[in-house]
Amino acid sequence: MSMTENTATSLNAAAANSAPTQGGALLSARDIEVAYSGKVALSGVSLDILPNQVTALIGPSGCGKSTFLRCLNRMNDVIPGAKVSGEIMFDGHDILGADIDVVSLRRRVGMVFQKPNPFPKSIYDNIAYGPKIHGLAPNRDALDVIVRDSLERAGLWGEVHDRLKSPGTSLSGGQQQRLCIARAIAVKPDLILMDEPCSSLDPIATARIEELIDELRERYTIIIVTHSMQQAARVSQKTAFFYLGELVETGETDDIFTRPADKRTQAYITGRVG
Amino acid sequence: MTGSEHIVKAMDHELAHLDHVIAEMGGLAERQLEDAVEALVRGDFTLAKKVIAKDVEIDDLESEIAQFVVRFLARRQPMADDLRAIVAGLKIAANIERIGDYAKNIAKRTLVIEDPTQLQSARHAIARMAKVVQEMISGVLGAYIARDVAQAKDVLARDSEVDQLNTSLFRELLTYMMEDPRQISRCTHFLFMAKNLERMGDHATGIAEQVTFIVTGETPREERAKQDASSATVLDSSDSST
Ligand SMILES: Nc1ncnc2c1ncn2[C@@H]1O[C@H](COP(=O)(O)OP(=O)(O)O)[C@@H](O)[C@H]1O
Ligand SMILES: [Mg+2]
Numbered sequence: 001m002s003m004t005e006n007t008a009t010s011l012n013a014a015a016a017n018s019a020p021t022q023g024g025a026l027l028s029a030r031d032i033e034v035a036y037s038g039k040v041a042l043s044g045v046s047l048d049i050l051p052n053q054v055t056a057l058i059g060p061s062g063c064g065k066s067t068f069l070r071c072l073n074r075m076n077d078v079i080p081g082a083k084v085s086g087e088i089m090f091d092g093h094d095i096l097g098a099d100i101d102v103v104s105l106r107r108r109v110g111m112v113f114q115k116p117n118p119f120p121k122s123i124y125d126n127i128a129y130g131p132k133i134h135g136l137a138p139n140r141d142a143l144d145v146i147v148r149d150s151l152e153r154a155g156l157w158g159e160v161h162d163r164l165k166s167p168g169t170s171l172s173g174g175q176q177q178r179l180c181i182a183r184a185i186a187v188k189p190d191l192i193l194m195d196e197p198c199s200s201l202d203p204i205a206t207a208r209i210e211e212l213i214d215e216l217r218e219r220y221t222i223i224i225v226t227h228s229m230q231q232a233a234r235v236s237q238k239t240a241f242f243y244l245g246e247l248v249e250t251g252e253t254d255d256i257f258t259r260p261a262d263k264r265t266q267a268y269i270t271g272r273v274g
Numbered sequence: 275m276t277g278s279e280h281i282v283k284a285m286d287h288e289l290a291h292l293d294h295v296i297a298e299m300g301g302l303a304e305r306q307l308e309d310a311v312e313a314l315v316r317g318d319f320t321l322a323k324k325v326i327a328k329d330v331e332i333d334d335l336e337s338e339i340a341q342f343v344v345r346f347l348a349r350r351q352p353m354a355d356d357l358r359a360i361v362a363g364l365k366i367a368a369n370i371e372r373i374g375d376y377a378k379n380i381a382k383r384t385l386v387i388e389d390p391t392q393l394q395s396a397r398h399a400i401a402r403m404a405k406v407v408q409e410m411i412s413g414v415l416g417a418y419i420a421r422d423v424a425q426a427k428d429v430l431a432r433d434s435e436v437d438q439l440n441t442s443l444f445r446e447l448l449t450y451m452m453e454d455p456r457q458i459s460r461c462t463h464f465l466f467m468a469k470n471l472e473r474m475g476d477h478a479t480g481i482a483e484q485v486t487f488i489v490t491g492e493t494p495r496e497e498r499a500k501q502d503a504s505s506a507t508v509l510d511s512s513d514s515s516t
Contacts, residue, residue, distance in 0.1 A: 230351055257353050259491025269353040271285065272278045 026051040026191060026221050027072065027095075030087045034067050037081035042067045045086075045247045047240055049191070054213060054222045056232035056253065059242035060268065065225045068242070069193050071095075072223070073109040074102050091190075107134050110184030114196040116176035118168030118183075123160050126168040126179055127151065130187040146186055153219075154182035155212050174205025181212065185220070192216070194224040198231065210235050229269050233257045241265045285350055292342060292363045293419060299335040299370045300415040304408060306332070306377035307474065311404040313381055314467070315397050317390020325381035332374035339367040358491060362484040366418065369477040369484075373411065376470040383463040393457070396447060396464045403439040403471045406432060410478040417485045426482040430494065436475035443468045 025048035032045040042064035049055055057065045067076070074095065076082040088095040095105060107130070118126050127147045128137075137143035147164070151157040156178045160171070168179050177197060184192050194213075198206040213222055213235050226232050232239055233253060240250040241262070249262045260266045267273070280286050306325055313322035343364045346352065352360050410429050417425035447461045447468075483493045 229353060233353075258357060260354050266354050267278060270356045271281050273281060 024051070025049060026090070028087075028089045029068075029071070030089075032068065032071055032084070032086035032088070034064070034071065034076060034085075035083045036079070040245060042245045045242075047247060047250060049221060049223060050238065051190075051221050052217055052219075053238055054217055054224060054236040055238040055240060056236035057223065057225045057240050057242060058227075058229065058232050058268070059248075061227075063242040064245045065242050066195055069111075069195055069223065069225060072191070072193060073106050073111060074100070075111070077102065104134075107187045108189050109191045109193060110187065110189035112177070112180050112184055112192065112194040112197050114199050116173060116180050116200070118171070118176050118179050120167065120169060122165045123151075123168050123171070123179060124164040126183050127186045130183060134187050136187060150182040150186040151179075153185055153216065154178045155208065155215075156182055172205070174201050174208055177201060177205070177209060178212065181209075181216075185216070189220065191221045191223065194222065196225050196227060199227065206231070229257070241268065243268065282350075285352075285356070288342075288346060288350070289356065289359060292339065292346075292359070295335060295339055295342070296363060296366055296370070297415060297419055299332055299339070299367060300411065300418075302328075302332050302335070303370045303373045303377065304411050304415070306374055307380075307404060307408055307411070310377045310380040310384070311401050314384045314387075315401050317384075319385055322381040322384040326378050329374050329378040332371055336367045336371040340364060355488065355491075358488050362488045366481050366484050369480045373474045373477050376474050379470050380467050383467055387460055387463050392460060393450065393464065396443065396450070396461070399439070399443045399446060400464065400467055400471070403436060403443065403468060406435050406439065407471050407474045407478065410436070410475055414478045414481045414485065417482065418488075421485065421489050423486050423489050426485040427494070429482040430479050433475050433479045436472055440468050440472045 027049040029045060029047045029049075032042060033040065034042040045064075045068060047055075047068075057068065059065055070076045070079075071084055071086075071088060072090075072095065076084050084096060086096065090105075090109075093100065119129065121129070124147055127150050128143050131137045131143060131146045137146055148157060148161075151160060156175060159175060160166075160179075168176065171179060181192075181197075198209050201209065210231065213224065216222060224232075224235065226235075236253045238250065239253045239256040241248045241256065241260075241264075243264050249256065249260060249265045251261070256265065257269060260269060306328060309321055310325045312318065313325060343360055346360055350356070410432050413425060413432075414429045416422070417429065444465065447464055451458045451461045483495060487493045
C-alpha cells in the first residue's frame with residue numbers, strides 16, 4: 001500500500017495498516033452519540049463526507065451541529081463531561097480510537113470559528129506558527145513560501161503583503177476570518193471545518209468568504225455549519241439537516257432545497273412552525 | 275402546502291394571494307372561452323366584441339403575477355415547496371394568459387366569418403370540443419387550488435379526447451370544402467378555431483404538469499423520462515445478450 005501524499009506522520013501512533021475508507025468518502029461517521037454530563041446531545045448520526053465537496057450542516061440552534069463538528073477533530077476531548085461514542089473512519093483509522101495522535105489529527109482537520117480569532121501576533125506569525133510546530137518548514141525560506149502561498153489561497157496576499165509584521169488583529173473582520181482560513185490551510189489539512197464562519201461578517205466580507213470556499217474546494221474538503229439557508233444553498237454540494245440531536249436528512253444540496261424528503265426539513269427550510 | 279404555517283405570517287398571506295389571483299385569472303379565461311364559443315354558435319357579434327375587449331383583464335393579471343413573483347423571490351427567498359409554488363405560479367399564469375389569447379382569437383374569427391346561419395354543424399362540433407377543453411381548464415384549476423395530483427392527472431388524460439375531436443372536425447370541414455369551394459375561407463377559420471382549442475387543451479395539460487411539480491417536485495414528463503430510461507436499460511441488456 002502506497003503512502004498518502006501527506007507530509008506529516010500517520011494519524012495512528014502505531015502506524016498500522018491503512019485501509020481506504022469505503023465508497024470513496026474522505027470520512028465516514030457511524031452511529032455517533034455525544035452526551036454532556038450524561039445528557040445526550042447527539043445520537044445515531046451516520047454521515048459520509050465526500051472529498052473535494054462542501055457539506056453544509058444546517059438546523060436550528062442547539063440541534064448538535066457544533067457538537068458533531070467537534071467530534072471530527074476530537075475537540076470534545078477538552079470539554080469536561082463530554083462522552084463520544086461511535087466510529088469515525090478517516091484515512092483508514094477510527095478518529096475516536098484511543099491510539100489516535102490528536103495533534104496530527106488536528107493538523108489534518110483544520111477549524112475556523114464563528115468569531116475570527118487571530119493570535120495576538122503578526123500576520124506572518126499567525127500563518128507561520130502551525131507549519132513551525134508541525135515541522136512542515138525546514139528553513140526560513142520554506143516558511144516564507146508557505147506563508148505567501150496560504151495567504152494567496154485565502155485571497156488575502158494582495159491586501160497584506162506589505163504589512164506582514166502588523167498584528168493580525170489590526171485587520172478588518174472579514175480579513176481576520178480569511179487570515180484564520182489561511183492559518184488553517186498553512187498546515188496542509190485534508191478537511192476544513194467551519195462553524196458559522198460568516199455570522200459576524202457583513203454581506204461583502206461574507207461573499208468573499210463564500211467565493212473563497214468555492215475555490216478551496218479544489219484542494220480541500222470542507223464542512224460548514226451555517227444558519228443561513230441561502231448560504232448553504234450557495235456554497236455547498238451536500239447538505240445535512242440536523243434536528244433535536246438527530247441527523248434527519250442528507251443529500252444533494254440541489255435536492256434538499258427544492259424537494260426535501262422529510263417534513264421536518266421542509267418545515268425548517270421554508271420557515272414554518274415545526 | 276404542508277399544512278403548517280410560516281413563522282413569518284405575511285408569507286402565508288402572500289402565497290394565498292398568488293393562489294387567489296391565479297384562480298381569478300383562470301376563472302376569467304374559462305368564462306372567455308365559454309362566451310367566445312357562445313358568440314360563435316349564436317352568431318352574437320356583440321358578445322364576440324365583448325370577449326375581445328375583456329382579454330386585457332387577463333393580460334393585466336398576468337403582469338400582476340409576474341411582478342408579485344419577482345418581489346416575492348427578492349424579499350422572501352423561498353425554498354422547497356414554496357419555491358416550487360412560486361416558479362410554477364409564474365408558468366401557470368403564462369399558460370392561462372395564452373388560453374385567454376386563444377379565446378380572443380376565436381371571437382375575432384367569429385366576426386370575420388359573418389353569416390351566422392352558415393355551417394351550423396361545424397359550429398356545434400367546435401362547441402363540443404370547447405366543452406371538453408373548458409372542463410379541462412376548470413378541472414386543472416381545481417387541482418391547482420387543492421394541490422391534487424390525481425385530479426391533475428385526470429386532466430392530462432383528457433388531452434387525447436380533444437385531439438380526437440380536432441381530427442374528426444378536420445375531416446368534416448374537408449368534406450364541406452370539397453363540396454363547395456366557396457366555403458373554403460369560412461372553413462379555414464373553423465380549422466384555426468379548432469386548432470386554438472387544441473392549443474388551449476395543451477396549456478391546460480401544461481398547468482396540470484405544474485400542479486404535479488408543486489406537489490411532488492417532479493413534472494410528469496420527468497417521471498415518464500425516468501420510466502423510459504428504465505425500460506431502455508432493459509432493452510439494452512437484452513440487446514447485449516444477443
Ligand atoms: N460544552 C457543553 N456542555 C454542555 N452542553 C453542551 C455543550 N455544548 C453543547 N451542549 C449542548 O448540546 C446540544 C447541542 O449543542 P450544539 O452542538 O452547540 O448545537 P448547535 O451547534 O447545533 O447550535 C445543546 O443542547 C447544547 O446545550
Ligand atoms: Mg453551533
